[in-house]
Amino acid sequence: MLEKNLRKDAEIRRQVILEKAAALFAEYGVEHVSMRQIAREAGVGQGTLYRSYNNKGELCWDLIGESCNQNYDRIQSFLGDHTSSPIKDRLETVLLYHLESLETHSPVLAAIQANSGGDEQQNVPFYSEHYESIHSVIVQLLNEVAKNTENLALDPVFTADAIMAILRPDVYIFQRQHRGYSPEEIKNKLFHVFIEPLFHK
Numbered sequence: 001m002l003e004k005n006l007r008k009d010a011e012i013r014r015q016v017i018l019e020k021a022a023a024l025f026a027e028y029g030v031e032h033v034s035m036r037q038i039a040r041e042a043g044v045g046q047g048t049l050y051r052s053y054n055n056k057g058e059l060c061w062d063l064i065g066e067s068c069n070q071n072y073d074r075i076q077s078f079l080g081d082h083t084s085s086p087i088k089d090r091l092e093t094v095l096l097y098h099l100e101s102l103e104t105h106s107p108v109l110a111a112i113q114a115n116s117g118g119d120e121q122q123n124v125p126f127y128s129e130h131y132e133s134i135h136s137v138i139v140q141l142l143n144e145v146a147k148n149t150e151n152l153a154l155d156p157v158f159t160a161d162a163i164m165a166i167l168r169p170d171v172y173i174f175q176r177q178h179r180g181y182s183p184e185e186i187k188n189k190l191f192h193v194f195i196e197p198l199f200h201k
Contacts, residue, residue, distance in 0.1 A: 013042075013044060013048075013052075014052065014062075016044075017044065017059070018059075018062060018063050020038060020042040021033070021038045021041075021042075021059055021063060023041070024038060024041060025108065029107065030060065030107045030108055031107075031111060035049055035050070035056055035059075056111060057111065057113075057114070060108045060111050060112045063108060064105045064108050064109070065130075067105065068101060068105065068130050071098070071100070071101040072133055074097055075094050075097050075137060078093055078097070087141060087144050087148070088195065088198075091141050091142075091195055092191055092195060094138065094141065095167075095187070095190060095195075098134055099187055100183075102167060102169060102172045106169040106172045106173050106176075107169075107173065109169035110169040113170060135161075135164050138156075138163060138164070139156045142154060142156035142159055142160060152198065159194065162194070163194055172186070
């Protein structure tokens with residue numbers, strides 16, 4: 001009974017932390033909010049906060065990870081239901097779903113990157129797994145393009161790397177805020193550069 005109550009208290013505390021963090025992020029921007037501010041707003045000590053999250057990146061992933069995983073499940077569900085659809089349509093839809101997730105979560109995802117010290121695998125492993133999962137889907141689809149298209153010089157892994165580099169959260173934010181591109185414009189330019197050339201030889 002005591003253990004159950006402790007788990008319940010811990011979950012309540014987690015929800016408070018995440019709610020306060022989300023409110024601070026919305027008001028000040030993710031990059032301008034410190035772990036100390038989050039702890040203070042949530043009414044917990046910094047030690048308590050750091051026992052739950054090693055860094056802000058881990059907290060950010062706890063905040064949006066479920067949504068990102070649901071989007072990945074959405075991608076897998078679409079691919080499972082459309083195995084006979086044209087490969088171009090499947091590629092574009094996968095990228096569209098990922099872009100929609102970026103539009104919603106790019107500030108928090110960028111904070112995860114910034115707090116990883118360049119090593120997402122070590123500090124935010126779930127984020128790294130999410131990245132690799134999306135990358136793997138793109139590689140599989142590009143492998144199908146290469147297999148079914150004669151005389152196409154395509155390196156699926158390198159091309160997937162290039163696509164994912166363009167879709168880095170910090171790059172996406174730069175394109176939206178500094179270049180002034182709309183989500184629709186980014187999608188169209190991405191398709192024009194990476195997808196259209198595969199099908200118009």
